[in-house]
Every structure is written in C-alpha cells, then in structure tokens.
Amino acid sequence: MSQRVGQLAGIKFSKIEKQFGKLYALRRLDFDVAPGECVALTGRNGSGKTTLLRIATRLTRPTRGEVTFTGAAPGETPAIGYVSHALMLYEELTAAENLLLFAKLLEVPNLAARAAQLLEAANLTSRASSLVRTFSRGMKQRLAIARALLQEPSILLLDEPATGLDTESAARLVNTIRQLRDEGCTIVMSVHGESELSRLATRAVRLDAGALIADTRDGATFQNVFATGEVS
C-alpha cells in the first residue's frame, strides 16, 4: 500500500458528553488526534473507550458536543475504518462474501481485485471460500481489519483488537498496525495495558469514568498513563 500523501486526517472531539439513561459514559471531553498520530487509548472497563470510538465513527450520537475531522476537505468526512470488539462479521457467509458485500456497499473501485489483495495481505486467501463461522478469533480479526481497510481509510479505529488473540496472531496484528502507522494512517486503538501493541503508539491517553485523566502529550510518561493499581 502506498503512502497516504494528502490524505492525512485528524479527529477533534469538542465538549463531548454521552449519557445512556442514568449512566454518564463520557463527561465533557475535549480531545483531538493529530493527522498521522498513533494513539493508544487505555482505561478500565466502562471508562468510555468504546463509546468514544463509536462516537468518532458516528454510530453513536453524543448527547452534547460534536466530532469534526481536520485535514479533510470541508464538508467531507474522511474514510474511516472501524474494527469493533464484536468484529461485525456475518458468520453465515464466507470470508470473500463478507468482503465483497461491504466492498459493494462502500462502492470500492475494482472490488474483486481489491478484495483478493486484502485477503492476501491478511493471509486468508486459502480460506476465502470458508464460512466465517469456522474461523478462529485471530482469523476473524484479520478479516475484520481487511474489511476496515477496504476504502484505504485515513483513520483507523480499533476497539481492544488484541483480545483473545494467541501469540502468533498478536504478533501479526502488531506488524499490520506498525505498517499502517508508518504509511501515515491516523490510528486510535483502545488497549488494556502495556503490550507490544501499545508500544507502537506515538501517544497514550487514559480515560477514567468518562473523563480524560492522563495524556502523554501533556507531559505524562507512557509508564504513568498505563500504570494502574487495579486489575481490569
């Protein structure tokens, strides 16, 4: 994949609040991601990481505040790839069918070629005609990332991508993210603690109870951001 020249995009969260009934998932969050940054988002379960990512994709509407994108043409939303915790794959379809379905909806040019290319990069070509139901978590993960990359997104959001992966799959994931980071893709990934994956990040941010409490951009060290006395 080529360098994303001229496609760099950043995200700006302004005064974001999100309530789910009685629960405050996010409180008055002001946060921005510079184009090309690779951010590791950490925090306990329930701290608001998933909600923040979903608000960036516009799947969830904030109760107050707004999300804007820097670096994109005015009025345009940059292409965003999203890998959710649930992976969002149709188990009753094959890997190829899953990719082609979304390629058609997203109006990806040369979709057959692109799908084949992505399957190759994900090392899934041999299993392209197998039902996703038969895949391991690692394989589903690779397919989910391949799907997220269909449009060559300027922004990639990953929600706890390392969950349930064995060592080999985790290493593969790290390589993929490293490559995307080096190509200039803006990445925000939520992680649970320090790991090889989190070490790819150029910046780390910690959320707690819906508020941003530590940021390496503001001078905190990576160690401090990830330090926690509790087990998640």
Added chain:
Amino acid sequence: MKLLSDTTVLLQKELQAEFRSHELLTTASIFILIVIVLFSFTFDPTSAESKQFGPGLLWLAFLFSASLMLQPSFLKERTNDTLSALRLAVGDPFAIFLAKLCANTVFLLITQLLLLLVFGVFFNVSVLPIFPKLALVFFLGSLGISTTGTALSAVSSQARMREVLLPILLLPLLVPVLIPSAEATRALFEPEHALRWDWLGILIAFDVVFLTALWLFGEYLLEE
C-alpha cells in the same frame, strides 16, 4: 441511485444466507402446518365448512408464524454487531429496512404458497385454478405483514421479553391485514372465484401507509 443499489446488495445477502441454511423457511413452514392441523380439530373439516373457516384459519396461521419468525430479522444483526457495519456502509439506512422487508416478503410468500397446496389437499379445496389470484392476495397481505413485522423486529430487539413482545405489538396492528386478506381469500374459494378489489384496496392502503411511515421514521430505530 445508491438506495436502490444498496437495497439490492443487501437483499441478495439476505436471500443468499437464508437459502443456504433454510432455517427460517423450514421452521416457519412446519409451524404453519402444525397450526393448521390443530385448528382442524376444532371444527368439522367437511369441504363446505373448510371453505367457511379455512381462509381465516390459514391467515391466522400465517400471522402467528410471522410474529415468531420475523423476530430474528433484526435480532441476528445484534449478535456480532453487524448492524453497525451496515449502518457505516450504506447511504440511506432505509436500505437496510427495505432489503429485509423484501426478503421477508419473499420468505412469507414461499411458506404461504407451500402451505396453500397442503391446505388444498387436507380440505379438498381446489386451489390450482385460482392460484394466480390467490398469489396476488397473498402478496399484498405478506407485504403488509413484513413491512410492519420487520419494523417491529427492530423495535422489540431493543426491549426485554422480546419473543413475547413482538406478537403483542404486531398482531393488533395487523387487524386491517387479517380481515381483508381472509375475506378476499374466502371470496376466491367461492364458486365465482371473485377478486374483491374493495378488500384489496384496504390492503394496498395499509401497505402504502406503513411503507411510507417506515421510510420517514425508520432510521430513528437504528441509532444509539
């Protein structure tokens, strides 16, 4: 335009998934069969009585079956959060509804026409000569059932006790489909084989009203 192409792509996916597994079609057909058989024990199944009670019981069986079988329509999109993937990829969220309700109409029609043949055998009612006209009535009725049923599947999948909730919400709403469909079917079973446009008119009105309402307000059901 994108709405049409998105709908076609999604419709193809819905049909492909179902025709591969046959889960829904099989269980729905067996369920309707069971209901018809049980209902037959409640009256004397002579040919004359069957022509009287038959259409009503047929449509009741269809309605009960639909209120159970339409539940997975949106519920299955929640297991792996595929609904979110769809929302990110389609242009107009109405495409998601449109594709599902078209697919559900097809599934309903398939099970209904199958069971119609069984009905004809059980009750010695000759259905083949009136098959095309019956197909029209079944189509208009099924369109109404699947439009409201698909919408309410999205509603009930967000609530507790959803398996019981969907029938509670759907069945009273479908009274204006049950009555015209049963009456039009009964009229076709009569010797004149008359196609009752007064009843079909009500069905068409129902379909138009609810399709429009779903188009206007459906996207609100999908948000978070």
Added chain:
Amino acid sequence: MTRTVVYTLLVCVLMGVSAYAAFYVAPTEATMGLVQRIFYLHAPSGMTSLAAFLVSFVGSVMFLLTRKPRWDWLAVSSAEVGVAFCTVVLLTGPIWAHPAWGVWWAWDARLTSTLVLWLLYVAFLILRTMIEDADRRAVVSAFFGVFAFLDVPLVYGSIWWWRTQHPQPVVFTSAALDPMMRKVFYLSWLSLMCLMAQLIRQRYELEASREELRALEQELEAR
C-alpha cells in the same frame, strides 16, 4: 398549585352538571328506557379516547422531530388517559347491551374497533415498561406510537367494512337524537374532554417530576 385546584373543581362541577343532565334533563328513550342513559357516558368516552390518542400521536411525532423529552411525556400521558377512556367504553358497552338487547357483546363495528385500539395502546404501554434506558424508550415507543395511530383509521375502516359485508343483529347507537338529547350529549362530551385535559396535565407533571428527580440523582452520583 391553586390553578390545579381551581381547574379540578371546575371539571368536577362540569361533570356533576352533565351527570345530572344525563339522568334528569334528557328525555327517556322510547324503547330502551332508563338504561339508554349510559349512552351519555359511552359514546363521548369513545370520542374522548380518540382525542387522547391523537394528542399522543402528536407527542410521538414531535418527539421524533425535536427530541425534546416533554413531547415524550405528553405521548405517554395521553396514551394512558386514552386507554382509561377506552376501558370505560368497553365496560359501558356490555352494561348497556345486556338489558337493552339481551346480549353482552355484539361484534358491533365501533365497539370492536375500540377493542382493537385498546389492545394496541396497551401494547404501547407494555413496550415502554420493557425498555430501561430512558432515551431509547422514548425513541422506540414514539415510533410505535406513530405506527399505532396510523393504524387507527385502517382498523376502523376494515372492521366497519367487515360488519357491512356480514349482516349485523344489533345497532349500538341511539337512533334519531331528540334536540334535548343532543344538547346533553354535547355537554357530556365537553365535560369528558375537560377531564381528559386535566388528567393528561396531571400525568404529564408527574412525568416531569420523575425526570427532575432522575437528573438530581445523576448529579449526586457525579460528585
């Protein structure tokens, strides 16, 4: 507070007057006698419940368009009041029918339609109890509220046409209304509409208070 008391008193007086009129002022009907007087409660209740459901529909639509919670409060308040008036229709129907015509229930078009309406809006209320999250509950039930009301004319139309096609044994209306009867009828209707408005307002304020309580609890938790 005083406004509520005054208005409630007004409604009570109005209802008292119309009840008196229904029993003592309206002339006795020729064939059915005393029992026909229940008509002054039965028919206006039906019209009032429809009015309440219309208000609920407006609440649902406005909520979907504006997302202001007070429209949701209006929708649920008027739906509940509508169901209450619907119940009155369904109870007074048999009470009237049995002495007058010897049957508890005749599948009369209007009464049957009211029964379906009752089922629809009870379903609406049940739906609301099945969703915890207040925002989702409001959006989802507003959607069903729209569907339910759009169904109303279709329900009435299809049931009416159904009864027209099949011979009816019994008619539920008071045939030609004598002018005095007509006046009493309109008075009853007016008093019930005022009662409806007052009940909706009380229920709405209850919902508003609940919301205030919820917001305060949240603020406390946030500290």
